Amino acid sequence: MDIEYKKNKEEENPALEQKVKGDTEVKKYLVEYTGKKLNPKSGDVTVEMVVNTLCEEFPELVLVLAEENFFRGYRQAFSDIETTSEGFFELEKKDEQQ
16 A cells, blocks of 8 residues: 655655765765665665655664654643643633732
């Protein structure tokens, strides 16, 4: 079953279109490996190309990164809700006292 993703301007991430420079050993390896695998016409390798290659070749790594990112975001959301709620209830109490 193929899933078709439709491009949505609000969900675009310009960082994915950035060309990767091999300025470290790991980046150099990933750029060369991805370039050989995908053989882009322009010769440039983008972040998106590397991410897609990692998804295919090393999904365990990508999954761990995605899970960690999700849980950190989830924790941050609850922290924001808690902080916002405390401020809201304090304002509500002040209004009731007046």
